[in-house]
Each structure stands twice: as structure tokens, then as C-alpha cells.
Amino acid sequence: MDTIIFLGPPIAISVLLSMILGYFGNHILSRGIIFIDIAVAQIAALGTMIGLLLGFADESFGLQMVSYAFTIIIIGVFAFTKFANQKIPQEAYIGIIYCLGLGLALLLAERISGGSNYISKTITGNILWTTWKDVLISFILFGIIGVFHYFFQKPFRSISNDPAHGDSLKKTRLYDMLFYMTFGIVIVKAVPIGGVFLIFILLIAPAASITLFTQSWKKRLIGSWIIGAVGSVIGIFLSYSLNISNGPAIVCLLGLLTVGLTLLVIVKKSPVGNA
Template identity: 30%
Template sequence: MNLDALSLSILVPAFLAGLLVLATHVPMGMQVLSRSIVFIDLAIAQIATLGVIAADLFGFEPEGWVAQVAAVSAALLGALLLTWTERRWPDVQEALIGVLFVLAASGGMLLVANNPHGGEHLRDLLAGQILWVSTAQLLPVAALAATILILWFGLRDRLGRFGFYGLFAFAVTTSVQLVGVYLVFASLIVPALACRLYSPHIRLAVGYAVGAAGYILGLGLSVLFDLPSGAVVVWTLALVGIAAYSLGPDPSRSVAK
């Protein structure tokens, strides 16, 4: 056990980063489940990652503004493409999202193939470095999350296809930079699955509670036992989600959707 490492100066910014990711991803995850496009998060996240890798290939710092613009631009292009495919082939949208994810992931591997540090950089983008998040990084992310939530809850019925995919692209791009692809996907899907049978009046609150509990437990355990934080949080999210689902309404009697 690494008790000395259990420091609030490390855990608090990391937990706040997790809460910011959950703020946008829990309600969006519920919409994703209802639309049966579960892998959209992975696809958009991989496309944003591809943008960061491409910027790095041309000599720009992954944390710099050029890389951020590249990530957002790539994600928005992906959102535009998915808007078109949903209109053109709605019956196979989930399959097309899966193909897009595989292409983006493979493209990233090809771009880092000749980079001596490419494997490490790709691993950081996938698994994340949540324990190294600084407070300064959180301020612009908090402002963007607030804007996304205002648009989501205020104009959701009028956003249209591209509005939905576009907001999703912004949310996912920012989240990937903070916590990595794996945690972004877990934050989107696990709370939404855990609370899906609860009453609509408390469903969102249950989803947020599942997410917050998963993050705080996972971060604490990862520091305590000196384990990869992203992987541990994914597992604690899943375990808390299973517990919340088990304690919820009986699926055989529930009519919630």
C-alpha cells in the first residue's frame, strides 16, 4: 500500500475532472442508449485522438492550442459525417459508427508507427493521465461543460441531428484530453445503464451518483495501491453501476425506458 501518496492535492483535481466529464456525459449517455448508438463515444473520441496525433506528427505540442483545434476540428468532421450517415442509412448507423471507430483507431496506430514515443503517447490518450490533471486545466473545461449543459437542457429538442453530434464532439474532445478514451466511454455508458430502470424523476440523479462514487472509489484505490488510475476507475464505475442496478426497480416489473 502507498499510504503516503494518498494526497488531496492529487486527488481533488482528479476528482473534479471526473465530475466535469460526468456532468455532460451522464445525460448524453441516456440519449445515446435511447438512440441505440452506444459506440458513438468511442468513435468520436478516437477521431479527436487522431487529430491530436496528427498535430503531434507535424511538431505541435499535444497540450498546445493547435492540437486542441485539430482535435475539435477532427471531432466535428466526424460529427458531420455521422449526421450524414444517420440521414442516409439510419438502419445501419451503429455498424457505421463501429467502422468509423476502427478506422480512426487504426489510423492513429499508423501515424505513430515511426514515432519512437508514439506508443507512449497513444497509451496516454487511451488510458488517460487523470492524476496529473491541474486546477488550471479545469477552468476552461468547466466553462465549456456549463455551455454544453445549457444548450443540452435548454435547446435539446431543437438541436437537430448535427446539433446533437456537434455538442457531443465538443464534450468528448475535452473529456479525452482530461481522462482518456477508456474513461470517457465508461463515464458515458455505465451510469446510463445503471439508472435506466429508475423513475425518470430520479434517473439523472442516480446516474450522477453512480459516476461520482465510481470516480472517488477508483481514484482512492489507484493511489492507495499504486495502480493505473484510469483502469481502476473503469472497474469501480462498473461495480458501482452493477450495485445500483441491482438495488433498483425489478426489471420484470419496471416500465421505465
């Protein structure tokens, strides 16, 4: 019983994260911009470090705002480069943004006490330290974004399915801005809780696993929710009983599942039925 009480908030938060990230994951996968969240997380971290340098207190409201400001600027750049130059694939831009963000963060880390520590913290995170208050705040925030996306589901989906679809360039860019901005808010909130790798795997692995078997949006969404939530709960209990860190346990579990399923699909002789 004690175990359940102790593991309550981590389980609740990982299920919440699986929900919102499973949804975004299907979009990201269809758009083929797999590493966007790592780049956004890195830029948010860079913003935080610059905020610290400017004299904002650690974990203060002002500091968070600086971090959000950076994220929004970079997302603006990202939505803009989408059509400005199709010669270079978007994924290359993402890589470059990530690289520059991390490079600058490493330079700044030399100037801030404990800066190097901060970089490691962004990478690993720790969901065991989650409180019920964090769960509630995340629930409200993710809920609002979820409702927002429910209303805009059609344009978002059609852009994800086919980047060169009917809408005018201006309209597409506006929708893209909205999409990436809400995505950025989720990532900036989620990364300090779970760390870059847990967020990345919850975003990509469930969506990728289910997309191997079906192309229907509805089935993909529900499938990734189930895989993400069940995977993280099993991962948490596994890490608890084996006494290893929880984030890495979930990452390895879901990651190996996806690679295993992919190999299974390849080995299978007949093509898997499309929905």
C-alpha cells in the same frame, strides 16, 4: 489532510466529468449508439497525429484546432449517414469509423517518433495529473455546453426518444449536428484527461444502471449524476489506498456495479416498477 489536498483536483475533475457525461450518457443510451465516444475520441487522436505530422508543436493551439476540425468533419459524416441508408445500423458505421481511425493512426504511428506511446496515452489517461487550472477550464467549457443544452432540451430529447419523430428531416439533421458537435467538444476535451475507458464508463455505466430502474428523464439524469460522482470518488480513494491506477479502479467499480445490478434485475421475479 495532505491526501485531501493532493486528491482535490482529481476528485473535482471526475465529479465534473460525471455531470456532463452522465447527461450525455442518457441520450447516447436512448439512441443506442453506445460506442460513439470511442469513435470520436479515436478520430480526434488521429487528427492530433496528422497535426503533428504537418509540423504543429505538441500541445499547441494549432494542433488542437486540427484535432477539432477532424472531429467536426467526422460528426458531419455521421449526422448525414443517419438517414442516407437505414439498411446498415448506425452502430456498424460507428464501428467502421473507429476501425479506420485506429488503423490510420497505427499506420501514422510508424512515421512519428513516440507515436505508439501516444496511442497508449489516449487509452489510459491519468486524472492524478490534473491541476486546478484544468478543472477551471473544464468547468467553464462544460458549463457553456450545459446551458446550451438546457435551451435545446426539448428537440434533443424528442430525437433521442424517437428517431423518426415529427420534425422534418432537415430540422432533425440540424439538431443532430448541434448535438453531436457539442458532444464532440466534450469528448475531445475529456479524453486526454481521463483516457478513453474512463470517459466511456462515466458515459454509459451510470446511465445504464439507473435506466434499469426508471424510464423518467429527470430521475435518470439525477440518478446517473449521483452514481457517477459517488462511484468516481470511491474509486479514487480505493485506488489511493490499494495503490493501483485510479482510472482503471473507477472503471472496474462502476462497470461491475452495472453488470451486478442487471443480474439482480433479471433474478428478481416481479418486473421492476416503471415510472
